[in-house]
Amino acid sequence: MSQTKPQKAPVKGRGKPAGTGSTVGRAPGRPGADSPDLRERVLDAAIACYTRQGIAATSLRSIAAEAGVNPALLHYYFGDKEQLREAIITERVLPAFSTLREPVMAAGEDVAGLVAGFVQGVGRLVAEHPWLPALWVREVLCEGGALRDVLFERIGPQLPQLMAARFAQAQQRGELNEDLDPRLLMVSLVGLTLFPAAGAPIWRRLLQAEDLDFDALRRHTLALLDRGLGCG
Secondary structure, X not given: OOOOOOOOOOOOOOOOXXXXXXXXXXXXXXXXXXXXXXXXXXXXXXXXXXXXXXXXXXXXXXXXXXXXXXXXXXXXXXXXXXHHHHXXXXXXXXXHHHHHHHHHHHOOOOHHHHHHXXXXXXXXXXXXXXXXXXXXXXXXXOOOOOOHHHHHHHHHHHOHHHHHHHHHHHHHOOOOOOOOOHHHHHHHHHHHHHHHHHOHHHHHHHOOOOOOOHHHHHHHHHHHHHHHHOOO
């Protein structure tokens, strides 16, 4: 008489195709492949926090909250607070100012073209990066600002100093009002462009000027400078 062999109980997990019925764990904060834009979202959140609170007062945790991500993700992408600040400088601030340098370089030795290129370039800069003027005032002009070294070491030689030198050369050729100081002309241009952009919420409300956009400010600035730059 034949005997039937008892069936062995199935072992859990065996017999299933690879990749089905199980989930591979992922360390907390480590981004998934379906979130390629998380890094850019964190950079956007950092800029928002920097502009609102200041760089020194902004913690990684507050940036994570602004971005809606786990704080561990910031460490995964940037390491620490200082590395995140450097990422903002190299990936957002410096590229923004490089676009301002292009129309200035294209103007060559023409003073009017140089001024117009700068004024119009600031207009595009503010339109594409509306956070920049307020961040610039907070972190460059205010004592102890975390971006002041960026102006002196990285932006200054590439733009303000270059423009002041070109103004001085034009003055030597007799193409610029001799009563002007080429260095202060650069200061005036910044004062007529970046500062009004940063203070727009104030002067628009104060002067009931909500109808004035940066294009109107650009036209006003160029008209204001038109008669003061030339000789005679």
